[in-house]
Amino acid sequence: MAGNRAVAYMGPGVVEVQDIGFPDLVLRDGPGVNPLNVGRKCNHGVILKVVTTNICGSDQHMVRGRTTAPSGLVLGHEITGEVIEVGRDVEFIKKGDLVSVPFNIACGRCRSCKERDTHICENVNPDRPGSAYGYVDMGGWVGGQSEYVMVPYADFQLLKFPDKDQAMEKIKDLTMLSDIFPTGYHGAVSAGVKPGSTVYIAGAGPVGLAAAHSAQLLGAAVVIVGDLNGERLAQARSFGCETVNLREHPDLGEQIEQILGVPEVDCAVDCVGFEASGHGANAGEAPATVLNSIMQVTRAGGRLGIPGLYVTGDPGGIDEDAKIGTLKVRLGLGWAKAHTFVTGQTPVMKYHRDLMTAILSGRAQIAKAVNATVISLDEAPRGYHEFDKGAARKYVIDPHGLVK
Template identity: 55%
Template sequence: MAGNRSVVLRGVKNMQVEDLDFPKLQMPNGKKAPHGVVLKIVASNICGSDLHIYRGSFPAPEGMVMGHEMTGEVVEIGSDVEFLKEGDLVSVPFNVACGRCRNCRNGRTEVCQTCNPDADSAAYGFNLGGWDGGQAEYLFVPYADFQLLKFPDRDQAMEKIRDLALLSDILPTAFHGLMEAGAKPGSTVYLAGAGPVGRCGAAAARLLGASCIIVGDHDKDRLALMKRNGCETIDLNEDVPLQDQIEKILGEPMVDCAVDYVGTEAHGIGKDADKEDPAYAINQVIDVTRAGGATGIIGIYGPDPLAESKDEQNGIYPIEFGNAWIKSPKITAGQAPIMHYNYELMQAILWDRMPYLSDMLQTKVISLDDAPQAYADFDNGSQEKYIIDPHGMIAS
């Protein structure tokens, strides 16, 4: 049987490509999994969330295979799999979900109760249940009939694979933030962060028919990219209160809905732009959401061993809730249930309803051997969204 070359975590800012064993149809605890399949990976992206692990702010065990944004071809099928066949091209939701527990049956696949013995949440390549990631040549996927999104036409899918590769995480995650924030036709929207998931948020906001899409970031190149794609932009290096900058654009200081796509690596505004504070972005989006509006908190929050304060190391953040309470806010946080959105977003891509997605994301296809350097470049501020192509299947 073939091996499985994989991107492996070997310490802080230390990714290595290693040759591991070919995946078996079995769960992390060794139990056989006739409900699973093995995929030949076609595309596996490097996500901003992977940088949390790379930098050491999200603890993960040494030797873990990285990656949670996968698209692949079915090459081996368990005996209980009924609706997939060898050669099918599929998208893998990053949430590992059984489809059988109470939460999964209610569509809450991001909080599956059975796939992680330590918490009601499981994910590939994320130290959440012991699941190997998919920055590799091959990947085992359990509960395949339930989890996997099959593309209806393989040739059509390969023509649009750079965009369809986003369905495993960042596009549905960005869309989820907007849905939880109540975005709809005519909404005014503020998006904190113009990284890859924030850019997916801008594309999703356009798909939803938002009227004015405002994006805030400290990186001038990212802001220029957003401006080129029809967004209003706010340079958070300017020493002007965020509400004032929004009022300059809209004529009023608040928006209908706002989404935090940054998380714990947020920085301040103006004179505080060089200061990292995990609570900055969440407080900013709460502050600029109008009374009766809603906010989606999509950026990652959790215990961070690299944080400056003891509270923040333990996942306790100074949220300015007292100032927001009078506005009757709706605030939703957490991972996205990818399966709740990925089919419809797939159709939007296949029917060319998101033709601007590739330009917004600046996708770059790389080999498996290039992955360690891509991590370093991404960590140093590269604007590109890296897609690992382990088998050379994506056309240049």
């Protein structure tokens, strides 16, 4: 039987490539696996040979020690792979198929799944609705930053690419379908972006860049991206975005007014989340900064898409309230302006087929937008370190050397 090497979180700031067991169609006990999920049979699943798997900003929250993730947790929820084994109950997915795996694990049977809310499946996580691979408190499904991974509910979840050769030519784009591209797109859709909109995107990390490109695809007239990192802002400008540097110029409304002539936008997207920093050269962590600033600069009646991650447990929170996800949000401001807020994980399956078609047709250039950078499995610890330091890249792990 083949071995299986994977990237594991070992403690704050430390990831290692380890030998783990080759997957089978049963969820075994291991770091982070919910006891009620141990021994769960997955004859509806498949085993994938991982072709690409990406490092996500959500992974970085764990690696920084900002969650309750246990040592030894295998990371990775952005997975694209080739089917090498098929469970006895799988009918339509075949051995040899090249597929994208939504990061949400969804059964296809519960009320949420039937209503297309696959991000809050009721049957895959014994603790609460919603689950994901390789993520803290998400049921313990083993992560995909590995050579091989098990994926349950294959017929329902997996997006098969129609032509394998064509898919491999565009694999750096298609690998973004598991999370980052649908997440950025969901943020823009949730914010109500439409032709002619003016849009503010908070955060120029990979999800922010994906949201900015998505806003362009949806017809936005002006897309403004804000961040504290000049290199990441340069990446946003590389595909036509306006930018504001909130380290150098902390007054967001004033900077927007210099671009648009008015200090407000039609809609905004929070792609930062709970580790937000205050604005200005010497500002420290202030987790409600983005939420409050986007309410400030979004016009009355506007919408706010919030795909940025907020958690209920943050050991590194700046105060006791922040440690349980209680933030000083100016809800009264949002109420007074009649804002609409849309939060939570992204229901990837609502969007991934359409976005695949946009990629294959050449309409979407997501790999270029996020500066996709391919590394080997052994280079993953370095990739995590560079990403944590603010590199303007989206790291794509190629475990088997299959990407040209």
